Amino acid sequence: MKVLVLGAGVAGVAAAWYLWRDGHEVTVLERNAAVALETSFANGGQLSYSYVAPLASPSVIPKLPPWLMRRDSPLKFVPEWNAEQWRWIAQFLAACNRARADVTTQRLLRLAFYSRSLMHELLAQHALDFDYAQNGKLVVHTDASSFESARRLLAYQKSLGCEQEALDARGTVQVEPALASIEPRIAGAIYTPSEDVGDCFKFANELARLMAAGPNPVSFRFGVAVQRLLALGRRVIGVETNAGVFEADRYVLALGTSAAALARPLGMRIPVYPLKGYSLTLPIVDERAAPRVSVTDYQRKVVYARLGNELRVAGMADLAGRTATIDTARVGQLVDEVRATFPDASDFSRLQPWCGMRPATPRGTPVLGATPCSNLYLDAGHGALGFTLALGTGRVLADLVAGRRPAVPLEGLRLEG
Numbered sequence: 001m002k003v004l005v006l007g008a009g010v011a012g013v014a015a016a017w018y019l020w021r022d023g024h025e026v027t028v029l030e031r032n033a034a035v036a037l038e039t040s041f042a043n044g045g046q047l048s049y050s051y052v053a054p055l056a057s058p059s060v061i062p063k064l065p066p067w068l069m070r071r072d073s074p075l076k077f078v079p080e081w082n083a084e085q086w087r088w089i090a091q092f093l094a095a096c097n098r099a100r101a102d103v104t105t106q107r108l109l110r111l112a113f114y115s116r117s118l119m120h121e122l123l124a125q126h127a128l129d130f131d132y133a134q135n136g137k138l139v140v141h142t143d144a145s146s147f148e149s150a151r152r153l154l155a156y157q158k159s160l161g162c163e164q165e166a167l168d169a170r171g172t173v174q175v176e177p178a179l180a181s182i183e184p185r186i187a188g189a190i191y192t193p194s195e196d197v198g199d200c201f202k203f204a205n206e207l208a209r210l211m212a213a214g215p216n217p218v219s220f221r222f223g224v225a226v227q228r229l230l231a232l233g234r235r236v237i238g239v240e241t242n243a244g245v246f247e248a249d250r251y252v253l254a255l256g257t258s259a260a261a262l263a264r265p266l267g268m269r270i271p272v273y274p275l276k277g278y279s280l281t282l283p284i285v286d287e288r289a290a291p292r293v294s295v296t297d298y299q300r301k302v303v304y305a306r307l308g309n310e311l312r313v314a315g316m317a318d319l320a321g322r323t324a325t326i327d328t329a330r331v332g333q334l335v336d337e338v339r340a341t342f343p344d345a346s347d348f349s350r351l352q353p354w355c356g357m358r359p360a361t362p363r364g365t366p367v368l369g370a371t372p373c374s375n376l377y378l379d380a381g382h383g384a385l386g387f388t389l390a391l392g393t394g395r396v397l398a399d400l401v402a403g404r405r406p407a408v409p410l411e412g413l414r415l416e417g
């Protein structure tokens, strides 16, 4: 079959991978000059298979007022005259209850564990160079009550299949000696040995390299901006672009934050809104002062990953419109966080700042699969977990296109309404 994948972020590339392995004739359309240049470019690098709990949870509600009032808060909100933003917020608040958050966590965990097994299978078959490391993750709490809550959750997390242990400050520093300078501030940490890290941009490029080289290579059409999906009745018959009309038997929409706008003329409301985040990439200048284990500062919502000889630091969630422009004050905040946590690890004069727009859904689950158009499939809304989930969602998409039953249930992950 001829399959068009729209969008060459990590989600589109991973879907193309499994479609290509199924023997389809795959073309990927991408407006940029290469793969993974937008949200998949310099994200946190976490393959966060056990930490998938959505932002929408009851615990977030009491934190919202102080977060929204503080300038250095991990969350920022710039209200807009935009019904889409307010609809998203209303749906987000409606999802902030225990029952909904637990169901979402279970669905995301299933997809994440599936993605982990696919990643390990992929790496057993191919030598991919993307600074991948299996170093485990420490979620560090500097507040005693939040550590206690995390500790209480351990049994529940275990029942869902997560292998984790609670460590005191000493134990935390034993696992990650680079945290020694902040030991007095540490209330405790949850250690998950089975978490991985990698560079998402390099990962997508490695998959693209293999697909372009193999037999029946995938055709990557760069500089092609999708303008409109052309439908006749309940079928898509083509895609209008700046380079003419492209036709195929099946279409996969993997356009990150642009998915909603392109699907809307066909009567579909994909609940994706951009949640801006920031990252810093810093050269490591002192090996011992930089973490080997991936570290999350739970209170400040900042993640740290060592990618090769660089430190990747990411955080912030700004509901502030659609422009991916860097706010230097937000970058400054992130720099302050690194200086406070790993002061001697990096050369700050050579930091590379970046911002990206998470394609976020109110509940935190991606939107996958069938649409009212029989030959159009969604691979959207990966939010804060696109790198982690991309192989799982890509495989699900290929299964659906082939008429196979996906290995994970799609309940709650399909387009609603």
Ligand SMILES: Cc1cc2nc3c(=O)[nH]c(=O)nc-3n(C[C@H](O)[C@H](O)[C@H](O)COP(=O)(O)OP(=O)(O)OC[C@H]3O[C@@H](n4cnc5c(N)ncnc54)[C@H](O)[C@@H]3O)c2cc1C
Residues within 6 Å of the ligand: 006, 007, 008, 009, 010, 011, 012, 029, 030, 031, 032, 035, 036, 037, 038, 039, 040, 041, 042, 043, 044, 045, 046, 047, 048, 224, 225, 226, 227, 254, 255, 256, 257, 258, 275, 276, 277, 278, 279, 303, 314, 315, 355, 356, 357, 358, 359, 379, 380, 381, 382, 383, 384, 385, 386, 387, 388, 389
């Ligand atoms: C600061 C930050 C940190 C993050 N950290 C992590 C992390 O540690 N772990 C994790 O798992 N996830 C993380 N994420 C989330 C992850 O980066 C995203 O979920 C993921 O990149 C989304 O991939 P995507 O392919 O859906 O979107 P994108 O990467 O944005 O890809 C969509 C592609 O579609 C193309 N496109 C859009 N419109 C058109 C059009 N009209 N025509 C043609 N092409 C078009 C774009 O150019 C783009 O290449 C983070 C995100 C941010 C912002």
